[in-house]
Amino acid sequence: MDAIEARADTGTEQFPELPPPPAPAVHAMRVQPADAPSELKVLCVDDCEDDVALIIAALTAGGYVPEYRRVCRMPDIEAALAGQVWDLVISDYSMPQLNGLQVLDIVRQRSPELPFLLVSGAVGQDTAVAAMKSGAGDYIMKDDLARLVPAVRRELAEAGGRRARRLAESNLRASETLLNSIVNTAADGIIVIDESGMLEFVNAAVERMFGWRPLELIGRNFESLLMPRPQGGAGRLLTGLDRNSRSLSVGVGREVKAQRRDGGVFPIELTLGEMRIDGRIKYACIMRDVTERKCAEERIHQLAHYDKLTGLPNRALFSQLLEQALSEAKYSKKQVAVLFIDLDRFKLINDSLSHDSGDAVLKQVARRLTDAQFKRNTIARFGGDEFVVLMRDCQIPTDAAEAAQRMLTTIAQPLMLEGQEYHLTASIGISAYPSDGENAQTILKNADIAMYRAKEHGKNNYQFYSAQMNLHSFERLVLERFLRHALDQDEFRVYYQPKIDLVSGCVTGMEALLRWVHPAMGMISPVKFIPLAEETGLIVPIGAWVLKAACAQNKIWADQGLPPLRVAVNLSARQFAQDDLHSTILNVLEETGLAPELLELEITESVTMDNPEHAAALLRKLKALGIKLAIDDFGTGYSSLSYLKRFPIDNVKIDRSFIKDIPHDEDDVAITQAVIAMAHSLGLKVIAEGVESEEHVTFLREHGCEEAQGYLFGAPMSADDFTKLIVRTGRGVLPRAAPSAGA
Ligand code: C2E
Ligand code: MG
Ligand code: MG
Numbered sequence: 022m023d024a025i026e027a028r029a030d031t032g033t034e035q036f037p038e039l040p041p042p043p044a045p046a047v048h049a050m051r052v053q054p055a056d057a058p059s060e061l062k063v064l065c066v067d068d069c070e071d072d073v074a075l076i077i078a079a080l081t082a083g084g085y086v087p088e089y090r091r092v093c094r095m096p097d098i099e100a101a102l103a104g105q106v107w108d109l110v111i112s113d114y115s116m117p118q119l120n121g122l123q124v125l126d127i128v129r130q131r132s133p134e135l136p137f138l139l140v141s142g143a144v145g146q147d148t149a150v151a152a153m154k155s156g157a158g159d160y161i162m163k164d165d166l167a168r169l170v171p172a173v174r175r176e177l178a179e180a181g182g183r184r185a186r187r188l189a190e191s192n193l194r195a196s197e198t199l200l201n202s203i204v205n206t207a208a209d210g211i212i213v214i215d216e217s218g219m220l221e222f223v224n225a226a227v228e229r230m231f232g233w234r235p236l237e238l239i240g241r242n243f244e245s246l247l248m249p250r251p252q253g254g255a256g257r258l259l260t261g262l263d264r265n266s267r268s269l270s271v272g273v274g275r276e277v278k279a280q281r282r283d284g285g286v287f288p289i290e291l292t293l294g295e296m297r298i299d300g301r302i303k304y305a306c307i308m309r310d311v312t313e314r315k316c317a318e319e320r321i322h323q324l325a326h327y328d329k330l331t332g333l334p335n336r337a338l339f340s341q342l343l344e345q346a347l348s349e350a351k352y353s354k355k356q357v358a359v360l361f362i363d364l365d366r367f368k369l370i371n372d373s374l375s376h377d378s379g380d381a382v383l384k385q386v387a388r389r390l391t392d393a394q395f396k397r398n399t400i401a402r403f404g405g406d407e408f409v410v411l412m413r414d415c416q417i418p419t420d421a422a423e424a425a426q427r428m429l430t431t432i433a434q435p436l437m438l439e440g441q442e443y444h445l446t447a448s449i450g451i452s453a454y455p456s457d458g459e460n461a462q463t464i465l466k467n468a469d470i471a472m473y474r475a476k477e478h479g480k481n482n483y484q485f486y487s488a489q490m491n492l493h494s495f496e497r498l499v500l501e502r503f504l505r506h507a508l509d510q511d512e513f514r515v516y517y518q519p520k521i522d523l524v525s526g527c528v529t530g531m532e533a534l535l536r537w538v539h540p541a542m543g544m545i546s547p548v549k550f551i552p553l554a555e556e557t558g559l560i561v562p563i564g565a566w567v568l569k570a571a572c573a574q575n576k577i578w579a580d581q582g583l584p585p586l587r588v589a590v591n592l593s594a595r596q597f598a599q600d601d602l603h604s605t606i607l608n609v610l611e612e613t614g615l616a617p618e619l620l621e622l623e624i625t626e627s628v629t630m631d632n633p634e635h636a637a638a639l640l641r642k643l644k645a646l647g648i649k650l651a652i653d654d655f656g657t658g659y660s661s662l663s664y665l666k667r668f669p670i671d672n673v674k675i676d677r678s679f680i681k682d683i684p685h686d687e688d689d690v691a692i693t694q695a696v697i698a699m700a701h702s703l704g705l706k707v708i709a710e711g712v713e714s715e716e717h718v719t720f721l722r723e724h725g726c727e728e729a730q731g732y733l734f735g736a737p738m739s740a741d742d743f744t745k746l747i748v749r750t751g752r753g754v755l756p757r758a759a760p761s762a763g764a
Pocket of ligand 2: 591
């Protein structure tokens, strides 16, 4: 805060300039300069015309230009005083109907300032004294008129002085009134304090602001109104006067907290000016209640630095806090960790729920994550389902790992929403200062990379950043470049895996599975490149290519005289979201000439959730063509058959992770049984994936599962190998089921 020069308040809170003083009250007299030969309006009260003539002559001789009227009866005197402005009254003492004192009396009543001289024959001393006491300017004997002109001059000069004084007084009163009304109608509080901080004056606004009446405040120390009480007293706080420079340490716009009578604390802005009254220094202080402005400032700060939904710090604030923590850590040689948390498959839940429920999930997660933190940690939301935790002064890896595990556990607690229970998981990436980066940007980026690695590790886990991960992301870049060329270079192949009818033991069809045969890297698993193709959008042309290749191959088989087999093609979410998917499929069927009944499309549940309306409409259109529809990998995602009721699905494929440990794992047995039963109740057929053993077959047959697919019958194979298989077995891959088995 800049100090301000003493005496002048240079702030914006100056009083407005005072208007010009009001016009003086009109008096029944005129003032002339004493020595100037000037007009003089004289009211002569005298019964003797000759005497008046002598008086006028004396005045004329004295340099005046008199203009006069002579009266000698009370009504005429009153009329003359009322009808005209006079400079002077000269009155005789003894007149037939009245005396000079009576005249003086009436003149003083009507015109208190009007100079009055008694000019008379001899009167007693007592009378002369009485006249002077009653306000006559002088008493002059008619035979001593030489005294008249000096007396007139003196009287006129005195009257002028009196008038000037009265004018000044009246001006003062006017400006006092004006100042009072300004001070008391001002919205700002105005106080005057002495050098010790003692309140000497408060205006009405101070009463409104503090709830104390003026009388309760006067004499109190200003410090008692501040919060917290300033060290060394308010006098010190307010004046902080540097005696040498005569400047105030508190000037315009210093903000402090004040306390109301009811205990409420509110922010005020103080502006201070020094003044000297009767040789003593006082301070006039203007106080502005800045509660509203502070609220607005806080709102803006809140909007700029905090996430609206969860109230957590946002990315901007987090970055600032991280920078701060890093510079502290550099100084104190401590470690800092950043944990990047991303919810797994949040989009699925979010899209399947109302907007409000999606928000409620995020709020709930924010609360759980906050509760799982130690106080000195900071948690922020970076938008979407990304949360970031800053751990100051922590041990790497122990503290960070422990915190990450705590957060995974708290997120995994079931969540009730719209009457249903949901299970969320998260993937967490951890990077630390100083091991993984020196600045905020690098540390955040590396935590993000580590988080992606956690996703690749099957989600619901945490990973520490390692330099290899950057290598890994480099690999991704290379892979992406190669993938872009794979289609043009004809590096893709479609493999086929048979599907078996568990009752007849015959091949009913096959799943088309993509293979990438890179000239240098060899066969690359779809598990590796499909997600990347999804991410980059390359899956759309690649998927269209698979569809066409699979349909064309199936048509070749049909034309070769093989029994009709249904080919299943996997559709990714990205493909499914394409507006032209329906026409793409129609074109492929037309171009290849494959009967729609011999094509099946496999989609995952998530595909239906991204946009349920779109999905339902599109699936109905595909279904109308005669194409079969299957839900792939059932049990790994949302796993709601009642949800799938809305879609025209034919088959459900139980994910191989549930089949793997059947019949030994009780949970898997229970789940598989339940899925089969539920699917049947909805009129859906069930296909088991990953069937590798006779045990699996026995169990699945017992529980009425219709079809199976797995290494037991054949791994995915080239088209040629598939032809050989069918020719060799005549479709009969599995012995027919015993008549007693099956549902
Ligand atoms: P998916 O659709 O669930 O395909 C079945 C996967 O299980 C195939 O893996 C297959 O080789 C494997 N599998 C088959 N039998 C067994 C078994 O007995 N035991 C075990 N452990 N695994 C078995 P693959 O070919 O590596 O494909 C993986 C995933 O890649 C597929 O899962 C599918 O989601 C995706 N994918 C493959 N081809 C395409 C495609 O053309 N388009 C799209 N969008 N996705 C594809
Ligand atoms: Mg599939
Ligand atoms: Mg599958």
